[in-house]
Amino acid sequence: MKIVVLMKRVPDLVEDLEVDGSGKALATEHLKLTVNEFDDHALEEGLLLKETSGGELTVVALDAADVDKMLFTALAKGADRVLKITGAANVEGNTGLAAVFEEVLSAQEHDLILTGVQAADDRDGQLGPIVAALLDVPCVEVVTQVEVGEPGEGMVTVHKEYSGGVVAELEISLPAVLGIQAARQSPRYAPVSKVRQIQQSATIETLAGAGESSGAAAGGGSGFSVVEMTAPETGAGAQMLAGVDELMAVLEAKGVV
């Protein structure tokens, strides 16, 4: 089975984020990027699938700061190939991004496409569904587990999470796109020495400039435009309660009990 994992780097939320002069985007001066956590889970689920059912795992990522290290890390964890897409830095929103990925995917063999269900910097969580729509294949979002082989060739069973702890088990025919919420286990750690070894022997395949034009081709941009970006207002803060008595007093004051 050919598994493709779509990954990207997103602003690291432990940094102090600042809005730039335009008031519509993050200031990039001190911006640090990190792997989108959900994509890391998608990779982990892909690796687990590969380990149990065989196949080849390819990671496709957009060029960004430290993306090479992220891709070498993916190889150290067990990915077979890594592709880096350059020239797509200015692509806006998930519609544009999906078009870039779609262009790459149509040139790659793929049975199962995994990506994070969302990302810290996306506004709609629709990357997976749009890629699926462009490729005209089925898509399941908020997936927590993927199993191969149960229903037979060309099918996978997935667990999809709903609110309130409800889990659905779905059978889906391949090729398909899955938006991963969480892998069966925490993403594994790739030791630095292994990543360094890989760095010396492996290569990152680079695909040049899927370009801004594709975003337009896919339907004229994302349909969204940013009007204003501001830090959330700080609320009045929490009131720390010392014990049950205080809690009861608050509840009584609010008329709850």
Add this chain to the structure above:
Amino acid sequence: MLTTAERIVFLILVVVCGGLAFRGFANIVRIVRRGRKAEPREGLLGRFLQAFLDVALQRPVFKTRPLVSVFHAFIFFGFSFYLLVNVNDLLEAYVSGWSMIGRGGVAGVFNLLSDLLSVLVLTGMVALLVRRFLAKPKSLEFNASVKLHPRVVAGGVPRDSLIVGVFILLHVGARWVGTALHLAKEGHGDPWLPTASLLAAGFSGLGEAALETGTHLCWWVAMGLIVLFLPYFPRSKHLHLMVAPVNLALEKRTPRGLLEAPPDAANPGAKELTDLSWPLLLDSYACIMCNRCQDACPAHATGTPLSPAALEINKRYYANEHAASLASGDNTGGAGLLDFAISEDAVWSCTSCYACVRICPVGNAPMFDLIEMRRGLVFDGAAPDEVAEVLRHLDEKGNSFGESARKRPRWAKKLDFKIPDARKQPVEYLWFVGDFASYDPQCQEISRTVARILNSAGIDFGILYETERSAGNDIRRVGEEGLFESLAEQNAAALAECEFEKIFTTDPHTFNALKNEYGPFVDGGPFDVVHYSTLLLDLFTQGRLEAGTQLKARGTYHDPCFLGRYNGGFEAPRGVIRACGLELVEMPRSRENSFCCGAGGGRIWMKDHPDVVERPSENRIREALELGAVDYFVVACPKDLTMYRDAVKSTGSEGQIAVKDIADLVAEAIGLSAAEVN
């Protein structure tokens, strides 16, 4: 003395049993040589002389369990002398007319020693057998969840002890009785053989023939038994009498706080027995299975499945079981260490406190096995989730908190002066702050206190601001060598750009790494690093700090592993405490015997093992409370501050004892007002 027939039978026995024993010994040599390479052991002559002297004085044994050690010394001295006795007895058997009995001079002294030492050996051996089989001390048992080799479960260790014990009793006892029979035969006592003469009186009623048969029988029990015992010897823990001195001589002699890098970076760590370095293989043959290491181990004391003793014992039983295939090297696909030696959760229970290595009487280092196994697990991506997350943070952000690297110096913002930027200006002291002192809110307060103390004393110091990374001490002990190297390279590069005379740090873990492990990363040799306890004491001695107020309180002090046991930093913190006027009361486990707080070796990032009955830090607070009327539990390590403040809360001991950093004491003693401190 022996008949010709007896002489021939004895010789045949020697050849057969000697041959079997030789095969056993040869296998051991071959197995140990199959271990991975270790740092070369230089100065062999000196090492062996030192080891023999230490053994002769029984120094390694007397580190703990004084009474047991006295009995052991009885047996040791007696048995050592018995080498001569055995030679004499062989001569007696094969050289007609050779006998020491009845002679004075040198022979008389020989007789006296053999007589008295025989009694000491018998006394010691009986005492140790009584201890093991009647008193049954708890220290010889393992926690229920400790992984044990099936033969250990089946009682292998006590059986081996019994065999060895009975062998010693028979060997020495028979010789002693034989001498008495000899005296009885001659019909008079010998002033050089006082105890044997006493015993001989009891045999006076026996006839000549009975006495003659008796002496022969005793000779055979004493000497024949040794020969019969030979093939068992390499399989038995009694082997320690030969391997322990060698093991002590070949011990790692580099600083305690310097871990050896894996010999093969592309394939680090130990999965199978022979993936361990040869000194670690030798350890299991030296092991006397005394469980002293387990007694000292904070992980075992608090209920986890880790027993450093069981690890060595299991290694030995496995090696005995598979001696032939291990020796020939065709045990490929043999069982993994995690299958027979130790469980994975036990490997992660170690706090790398060094107590096991320090206490072992035969120079074993079970802690290093654990680190090797961790290296293997980390390399295979099998680190526990909490550890994996911290490693990712350290790789990306350079700190274990997963915090922004830019926020590292933020603690210093609340000071009313600016700490010089060591990257931009020369400083006398470069303060390497470390992760906990930089990011943990409680430790940040101590960091500010230290800054204010130094500022008030007019010390020229600076910090690296956001360029500092974790020093990597515990990363190395978690088994992530590559990440340790990467952090060390980054720090060494940053420090190379700065001008300073000395480095100081409040964090013993950081102190250890910078002092002992950064050598290979720094041009011009290791840094001159001091712990802040040393710096503060120096300032008191030089009169640059003056304790205006003497604190009227009683306090006890906890030696942090990486300052004390690892680096011998026992006096400076005590000096600071006394300089502040505190009355210092020592806990039973202090200095070299200090009990780890449980945070080291990456444990601070991991959840408690479900089997934990009491955390090491709680155990320690209990120890301090048992001293009675102690106001302060004084620490000199940021991790200790958080560990013990938590432990005081979780044991409900608030109001009974307060955890204080030495910097707190100094600030109070030199009269930095509370407002200034915060």
